[in-house]
Amino acid sequence: DQQVKQNSPSLSVQEGRISILxxxxxxxxxxYFLWYKKYPAEGPTFLISISSIKxxxxxxxxxxxxxxxxxHLSLHIVPSQPGDSAVYFCAAYGGATNKxxxxxxxxxxxxx
Amino acid sequence: AAGVIQSPRHLIKEKRExxxxxxxxxxxxxxVYWYQQGPGQDPQFLISFYEKMQSDKGSIPDRFSxxxxxxxxxxxxxxxxxxGDSALYFCASxxxxxxxxxxxxxxxxxxxxxxxxxVT
Numbered sequence: 001d002q003q004v005k006q007n008s009p010s011l012s013v014q015e016g017r018i019s020i021l022x023x024x025x026x027x028x029x030x031x032y033f034l035w036y037k038k039y040p041a042e043g044p045t046f047l048i049s050i051s052s053i054k055x056x057x058x059x060x061x062x063x064x065x066x067x068x069x070x071x072h073l074s075l076h077i078v079p080s081q082p083g084d085s086a087v088y089f090c091a092a093y094g095g096a097t098n099k100x101x102x103x104x105x106x107x108x109x110x111x112x
Numbered sequence: 113a114a115g116v117i118q119s120p121r122h123l124i125k126e127k128r129e130x131x132x133x134x135x136x137x138x139x140x141x142x143x144v145y146w147y148q149q150g151p152g153q154d155p156q157f158l159i160s161f162y163e164k165m166q167s168d169k170g171s172i173p174d175r176f177s178x179x180x181x182x183x184x185x186x187x188x189x190x191x192x193x194x195x196g197d198s199a200l201y202f203c204a205s206x207x208x209x210x211x212x213x214x215x216x217x218x219x220x221x222x223x224x225x226x227x228x229x230x231v232t
Contacts, residue, residue: 043223099168102154
């Protein structure tokens with residue numbers, strides 16, 4: 001039962017354009033969401049997070065939007081750079097658990 | 113800045129053998145998490161420890177055990193290895209039990225670069 005889903009396994013974007021990565025979740029107990037970026041042969045690196053009491057959080061080129069009613073969040077990267085090419089994981093916390101639940105990941109390729 | 117250190121980076125074992133993976137958290141981090149990532153899959157939570165006590169348990173097989181030591185490093189012990197145990201094993205650490213919202217008392221998970229275990 002995949003509680004956090006990233007339906008696009010891959011995304012290709014031109015350098016300078018906007019990258020939009022999407023994530024859907026099923027568990028209404030999730031109250032905090034994070035995006036991690038992962039390069040090959042490295043561990044996931046924390047990027048940005050958002051609490052369920054907010055609908056937007058911005059950090060430099062990265063903005064995360066949360067639509068609680070739709071149980072959907074997205075990560076916007078503007079402008080996209082070739083160095084952003086990596087796998088992006090959406091992850092969520094919820095309820096009393098300390099464990100982070102990951103989505104299946106989206107491979108972003110930014111073309112020069 | 114110091115990161116989470118995992119050893120070894122690569123490990124090759126045969127079926128039914130045992131393996132021990134080690135994790136050294138970021139200094140001052142007192143919470144450790146273990147994740148397993150199979151080929152083409154998302155990281156799956158195995159187990160976590162806070163202040164040397166097990167704090168949460170996920171899909172960790174009974175053949176596996178883990179502990180956190182007084183210096184906060186952690187070891188994942190895997191016995192009777194099976195072919196399906198071949199995966200990337202990530203360790204992560206955090207300051208405090210990592211619960212949102214993050215504050216000076218807790219932090220998001222910081223991951224190591226993983227141990228790639230191959231069972232032949």
